[in-house]
Amino acid sequence: MDLVKVKNLSRSFDVSKPWLNRVIERQPKLFLKAVSEVDFDIAERSTYALVGESGSGKSTIGRMLVGLLTPSDGNVEIEGVDLANESDAAKVAAVRADIQMIFQDPYASLNPRWRVRDIIVEPVLAQGGDTAGLAERLLEQVGLSAEDAGKFPHEFSGGQRQRICIARALSSEPRLIVCDEPTSALDVSVQAQVLNLMSDLKDSFGLTYLLISHDLTVVQHMADRIGVLYLGRLVEEADPDTLFSDPKHPYTQMLLEAAPRLDAFGREVTPPEGEIPNPIDPPSGCAFHPRCPLAVDRCRAERPELREIGTSRAACHLAE
């Protein structure tokens, strides 16, 4: 069963200059389309990963899922409830309680003035639940000790802080956790600890993850299904084995080629050309065509729709 259904999801941000500047300089309003017409489903108890470079809209999607941002168009359905448009407040609250988030920077996401116990039980208190002994139990589950509950965040290292963030996310017994670059700020050896912990908790709590990352190796290790984003659009979706062995979209191929590999000593690669274009003024047709080695005239004129190819989905005219 699908826990999350994302349909035609779009979000644009108003990045215009102030009104007076626009009048004097005779400029129109400017909109940045961070996410355009994204569709995907997340099966219950699976890990869905979104990958993309900076500016591809992956964090914006994550924020819309948890309700930190409202979609400009389209909708997110979680447990069959459309969060942005549902009028029954009780239903929305019930679904909201099932969603938690883990952020990238464990230094910025913990209140330095609060004790770890207060940080961890906050989501439960907000819903009026019972918190006796909860923080201590959760701390032990994430590999810290019960005595740590009385400490402040500054007494912990980066990896330990990320464990505290995970304990906080678990406290309200959510079904879905959105993890926005959970290990990007961590060292490799600590990253391994946190990723293992996340896998263990997923099994023991029956969690569903939306994993947002730019690191292909992490995504490959963790995900059951991967969506590749480019300039706010889903360009390819596949399971990890298919994606890494047989990428359909030229952008995915470029990403895989460019990612540094541990076994590629002195590998001579032709690095990819160009950079992500300006999202305020994206290229016509397929947004990837200026950098695409295969681009033909059709790519410049017509935007490819996401279509099914075998078990994958790809948005490319030439993919097969």
Added chain:
Amino acid sequence: MTEPVLSIRDLSVEIPTRKGVVCPVDSVSYDIAPGEILGVVGESGAGKSMAGNAVIGLLNPPARIAKGEIWLNGTRIDQLSGDAMRRLRGKEIGMVFQDPLTSLNPLLQIGDQLTETMLTHLDISRSEAEKRAIAALQEVGIPGAADRLNSYPHEFSGGMRQRVVIALALCAEPSLIIADEPTTALDVSVQAQIVALLKKLCRERGTAIMLITHDMGVIAEAADRVAVMYAGRLAELGPVREILTSPSHPYTDGLMASTPLASRGKSRLHQIPGSMPRLNAIPDGCAFNPRCPYAADKCRHDPGPQGVEGRAACWFPIVRERTA
């Protein structure tokens, strides 16, 4: 073997604090040959950047060089005065930092920043400097170099900015470039471009590069030799292929095993328990002993041999059958 460009001998950096002296770099020795890329790798707090800063003379007081020698092209540079060091920086040693936006002056056009560096260090006219600035920008792959001399840093994207910083580092033709996490702030595709650029410069100009990074993948692709650092000490030093495929220090071994790899499939990642010790709490004996699966009594009391080329800083290095 050719004369090394940079030779660090038994270098220690110490920082006196209220609670005693801490030692972020402890008896480290390595050489870099002309045209060679030496990767210095380690997790945060390993002292890899501190060693780089010591070489270029940019240690923030009260941090200071406690002992050891730094030789650049046959001259000892660790005892130079501030003035002499300033003449050396930029001319003999170029530096590329992690964040390209903070290492460029936002108020100056990049052309001015490039010519200023050259006029300070080289005996050339302004028009000659401008010509060379354009050539440098072309070399690092900035399209329309001549027109972009008058652009400000904010007009460039992240990757282009890092190219400008590299052009700035090499415009006075230094023999050594220290690149401190040059690709960490960049996207994968841009990172590949910058790594390719560094390799090209190294090959074509014979510039030695000290590539400081935490990313083993970047090291594998770019470096010729690699120095692995842990808690201020050199754990292991050697040719990159050897170190990465058959590490002999348990730390390097653990580090390699904890990196997610396609070939390992979905199994659990190898974990190194704990994390890098803080500088004021480096354990007795070998700094790695509390996290080491092979630690014996000896490791808890005696710091073990110093890491040098071909010998890991470990009492019980892992011995493997060398695979061709």
